[in-house]
Amino acid sequence: MTANSLGRPARAARASGDTDLLVATRSGRAGVCIVVVLLAVSAFAVWSSQATGIAAERAVRASTISDDYARAAMAVIEEESLARLYQLEPAHAVRERLDTTASNVFSSLAEVRRDGDAGDRRLVKRVLGRQRDYLDAIDRQFAASDRGYTATAAAIDLGEADPAIDEIQDAVASAARDQHKTALLELEHLRHLEATARRLTPVVFLAGLLLVAALASITGGHRRQLNVERARTLHDSRHDTLTGLPNRTLLAERLTHELRSDAPVGSRTGLLLIDLDRFKEINDTFGHHYGDELLTQVGTRLAAEVCDGDLVARLGGDEFAVLLTDVGSVHEASRIAGTLRTALETTFHVEGVDLDVEASVGVVLSGEHGDDATTLLQRADIAMYVAKAQNLGVFAYDPAIDEHSPAKVALLGDLRRALDHGDLVLHYQPKVDIITGGLVGAEALVRWKHPERGLVFPDEFIPLAEHTGLIGPLTAQVLAAALSQIRTWSDAGTPLTVSVNLSARNLLDEALPGLVASLLDAHGVAPGLLELEVTETAIMTEPVRALRLLDQLTRLGIRISIDDFGAGYTSLGQLKTMPVSELKIDRSFVMTMTEDPSNALIVRSIVDLGHNLGLTLVAEGVETAGALDALAAFGCDVAQGYLFSRPLPVAAFDAWRADRRPPATAGRLPVQRAAVTSITKNRTR
Ligand code: C2E
Ligand code: CA
Numbered sequence: 001m002t003a004n005s006l007g008r009p010a011r012a013a014r015a016s017g018d019t020d021l022l023v024a025t026r027s028g029r030a031g032v033c034i035v036v037v038l039l040a041v042s043a044f045a046v047w048s049s050q051a052t053g054i055a056a057e058r059a060v061r062a063s064t065i066s067d068d069y070a071r072a073a074m075a076v077i078e079e080e081s082l083a084r085l086y087q088l089e090p091a092h093a094v095r096e097r098l099d100t101t102a103s104n105v106f107s108s109l110a111e112v113r114r115d116g117d118a119g120d121r122r123l124v125k126r127v128l129g130r131q132r133d134y135l136d137a138i139d140r141q142f143a144a145s146d147r148g149y150t151a152t153a154a155a156i157d158l159g160e161a162d163p164a165i166d167e168i169q170d171a172v173a174s175a176a177r178d179q180h181k182t183a184l185l186e187l188e189h190l191r192h193l194e195a196t197a198r199r200l201t202p203v204v205f206l207a208g209l210l211l212v213a214a215l216a217s218i219t220g221g222h223r224r225q226l227n228v229e230r231a232r233t234l235h236d237s238r239h240d241t242l243t244g245l246p247n248r249t250l251l252a253e254r255l256t257h258e259l260r261s262d263a264p265v266g267s268r269t270g271l272l273l274i275d276l277d278r279f280k281e282i283n284d285t286f287g288h289h290y291g292d293e294l295l296t297q298v299g300t301r302l303a304a305e306v307c308d309g310d311l312v313a314r315l316g317g318d319e320f321a322v323l324l325t326d327v328g329s330v331h332e333a334s335r336i337a338g339t340l341r342t343a344l345e346t347t348f349h350v351e352g353v354d355l356d357v358e359a360s361v362g363v364v365l366s367g368e369h370g371d372d373a374t375t376l377l378q379r380a381d382i383a384m385y386v387a388k389a390q391n392l393g394v395f396a397y398d399p400a401i402d403e404h405s406p407a408k409v410a411l412l413g414d415l416r417r418a419l420d421h422g423d424l425v426l427h428y429q430p431k432v433d434i435i436t437g438g439l440v441g442a443e444a445l446v447r448w449k450h451p452e453r454g455l456v457f458p459d460e461f462i463p464l465a466e467h468t469g470l471i472g473p474l475t476a477q478v479l480a481a482a483l484s485q486i487r488t489w490s491d492a493g494t495p496l497t498v499s500v501n502l503s504a505r506n507l508l509d510e511a512l513p514g515l516v517a518s519l520l521d522a523h524g525v526a527p528g529l530l531e532l533e534v535t536e537t538a539i540m541t542e543p544v545r546a547l548r549l550l551d552q553l554t555r556l557g558i559r560i561s562i563d564d565f566g567a568g569y570t571s572l573g574q575l576k577t578m579p580v581s582e583l584k585i586d587r588s589f590v591m592t593m594t595e596d597p598s599n600a601l602i603v604r605s606i607v608d609l610g611h612n613l614g615l616t617l618v619a620e621g622v623e624t625a626g627a628l629d630a631l632a633a634f635g636c637d638v639a640q641g642y643l644f645s646r647p648l649p650v651a652a653f654d655a656w657r658a659d660r661r662p663p664a665t666a667g668r669l670p671v672q673r674a675a676v677t678s679i680t681k682n683r684t685r
């Protein structure tokens with residue numbers, strides 16, 4: 001993955017991460033503030049009700065005791081004055097009133113004792129004692145008076161009754177005064193509390209309002225953030241991460257929309273499919289950083305050339321498309337295609353390096369070449385394919401293309417039918433452990449049983465399928481067939497890991513992991529028995545998306561193998577971050593390693609490098625015992641090639657497997673010598 005291909009998304013992700021963090025921090029702080037305010041409001045409510053309640057209760061109690069004391073004080077005063085009256089006028093009625101008043105003194109003191117606290121009870125006890133003394137004294141005083149002992153009576157009055165009643169009066173009156181004062185204080189406290197609560201209530205109410213406002217603002221903020229997030233996800237799903245241009249999805253949407261509005265107005269929609277020629281060479285020579293930058297500049301240049309309302313999209317890899325919203329004729333669309341092609345011919349400057357690219361453009365027009373987005377896209381693809389294959393620069397789709405175009409294009413209609421009729425078959429080529437000679441797996445390689453042409457090999461139709469969107473259904477069929485075979489072998493008690501090849505386009509298909517998962521499920525196959533082979537070039541056409549997809553596949557438990565390793569451009573650092581478990585050394589090195597020491601060196605370096613990264617090393621294209629010996633010496637793990645067997649139909653593969661002698665001795669592999677002698681350098685297949 002280059003810095004460039006990651007640059008924009010990484011920056012965007014970082015910026016969005018920062019915003020997320022900011023929003024999260026703010027939300028966190030706001031949350032704490034809300035909790036504090038909420039606690040304060042609740043505490044206030046509890047305090048104000050409790051404090052006023054307690055204060056009111058204390059005020060009531062204080063005034064009750066104060067009343068009790070006041071009644072007692074009044075009774076004591078009345079008692080004394082009645083006692084004096086009786087001395088002046090000793091009538092029976094006065095005596096009776098005195099007795100009643102005396103019992104009033106007792107009962108009011110009893111009320112004080114009931115309502116008061118410990119201090120009051122002590123006081124009542126003392127006063128009651130003195131009250132009894134007083135009553136006893138006046139009883140004796142009255143008796144002395146009755147008998148005419150005036151001096152005795154006066155002595156009792158002065159020496160006993162007076163001091164007792166004075167003491168009682170003092171004690172009760174002062175307690176009454178104190179209690180009255182306390183009652184007033186408690187009342188004052190209560191009034192003060194009520195005033196405070198009254199003053200604070202609007203403040204608390206305001207705080208509550210603010211709280212509601214804060215909550216509303218936070219929820220609003222979250223909603224806004226969600227909307228932004230949703231808009232960003234929607235934008236990302238319809239735009240290319242590298243160039244920021246619309247992607248295939250958005251192009252198809254816009255195309256469908258334009259086609260719908262075509263009919264009433266009578267205008268026509270043109271579609272140009274642009275593929276850069278020899279872009280792979282630039283990528284391989286200068287590295288992906290330069291490739292990425294070049295693609296970005298190509299996008300910018302195309303966008304600058306088209307009219308307002310037209311749309312430039314990047315479909316993946318080095319493929320672009322231009323949607324022309326209003327063109328009069330195929331001729332006009334082709335003329336615009338030519339202008340765009342010329343615009344791309346001006347040299348690009350990428351970090352001090354001058355890069356020249358050429359492009360092949362396929363042209364289609366609505367009405368003329370199709371009425372729906374799928375047909376138009378497919379035909380633009382074919383037209384572009386012809387432009388490239390015949391070096392035409394620009395080519396407008398021609399319905400008679402099958403007669404004029406190369407044989408490969410002629411195959412297209414047949415291939416579609418082959419997919420419908422199930423004419424594709426899988427051959428299996430064994431993968432052998434170099435040390436033990438044991439069979440460790442098989443690679444599934446697709447062949448087409450053509451009704452007239454016989455067996456057609458993948459090199460002839462896979463590129464065609466890749467260019468016409470047929471690779472999706474083709475891969476789905478291959479996967480289903482391979483999984484069904486894995487299941488058959490497992491059921492027969494001879495389980496075997498099978499590798500299936502994926503194309504670059506498959507790695508951009510976000511539905512692939514789901515498809516693989518459901519196929520595994522449908523066939524009841526353990527994910528560990530399936531391996532997927534992808535070339536480094538396929539990963540590098542759109543590294544971010546491809547690696548995300550590979551991650552999803554590995555999470556299903558499927559092993560990923562890097563095919564044709566060494567032929568493309570992958571750095572050690574990149575390899576380290578890829579979710580792969582196997583490297584397959586490209587057969588161009590393996591097939592020549594015994595003659596070409598530099599290729600032998602490359603093979604050896606790849607083996608060392610792969611082992612350092614903990615990967616399994618597979619050499620493909622092993623044709624000779626010499627190559628196998630050299631690979632064994634380098635420590636390579638697995639070999640695949642004509643030396644063991646060509647790719648075989650299932651029955652032949654099973655027979656080969658059954659015939660295979662068990663490994664005799666270490667170091668000498670059971671090799672089918674007959675196969676070795678029949679090998680020629682040119683693939684005879
Ligand atoms: P590949 O994945 O590199 O497959 C290995 C190719 O090398 C096969 O060619 C195989 O027959 C050939 N081969 C194996 N051992 C030797 C050897 O010792 N010497 C030589 N000279 N060749 C050997 P095949 O079957 O013609 O496949 C060609 C390519 O087509 C494959 O290359 C793969 O990229 C692609 N392909 C095959 N099947 C599928 C498929 O189901 N899906 C996709 N997307 N691509 C496929
Ligand atoms: Ca392969």
Ligand code: CA
Nearest residue numbers: 563564584620
């Ligand atoms: Ca290969």
